[in-house]
Amino acid sequence: MAPDGLNTDLGPLHLRSPLIAASGTVGSVWEWADVADVRVYGAAVAKSVAPTEWPGRPAPRLAPTGPGMLNGIGIQNPGIEKWVETMRPLLGKLDVPVWGSAVGTTAEEFALVAKGLVTVGIEVVEVNLSCPNLEDGRMFALDPDRSREVIEAVASSSDVVVGAKLSPNAEQIVGVAEACLAGGADFLTLTNTALGFGVSVEDRRPLLSGGVGGYSGPGLKPLSMRCVYEVANAIPGAPIVGCGGIVSGRDVVEYLLAGASAVGLGTVHFSEPRAGARILRELRSEMRRLGVTELRELIGAVRPW
């Protein structure tokens, strides 16, 4: 269980732990819940789901490269109806709040998925505006107006808590964040993967069948932290889940200092499905070392030069 002092507020949500299992890295949560100690997490986000089944891209769709990993899964998912059918009996049995993740190609599609997620008791939906693998190649999260339109559609579809998941490729991340909050987002997840590419020297082919994919893991950390820092500075008090490259308790402290109130763990789960328990232990000992008893003493506490 998360010890006292490690709970945190994220907009309207009160989380028992700042650790959130990031979407797409823990399946639909129940598969992973058997191997991980899910009680150390504040929430776990299921893989993104679309209105209808998406077959995903052909192999290869995962490739380690540098200090991280490329993926081009193409959001393979069964579609919202089937997802709801599978998840309905499972959700109540898990020892961690499960958040949904919606993806689509239009604002209406996102809203339709969010409505479906709510029917099985999902209370929080992360809106995946930042998938790098959509076939039309247009990422919502690079455009404030398109992002706002999607968030408005989801927020007005029910009284679900809405998170906007943004992209480190958005140079004007503050503008996109402001648009999402104005559209009704309750919190921001910063960030999804960054666009990346790799090639095999032996067979001279891209590492991923789709060519360009999403880069995640430790190499992503400074790019995602740039987003957290800029948004937290420009919009004081913005509820932020920092996500990108976290592998240790110290990484968590860095994200909190930059302005995050909670953090997402993603790629680390592939090599270490139980990473949350270790990272929470490390966070606690970092806090002892720094003489800090409450997370809130760290949030946004980066000092200017």
Ligand SMILES: Cc1cc2nc3c(=O)[nH]c(=O)nc-3n(C[C@H](O)[C@H](O)[C@H](O)COP(=O)(O)O)c2cc1C
């Ligand atoms: C294999 C894989 C699949 C992912 N699938 C999704 C997804 O379905 N929806 C989503 O919002 N993010 C998805 N992500 C992004 C992660 O949730 C996370 O934002 C990103 O990987 C950065 O964090 P990390 O460096 O800790 O992995 C995926 C990441 C990976 C590596």
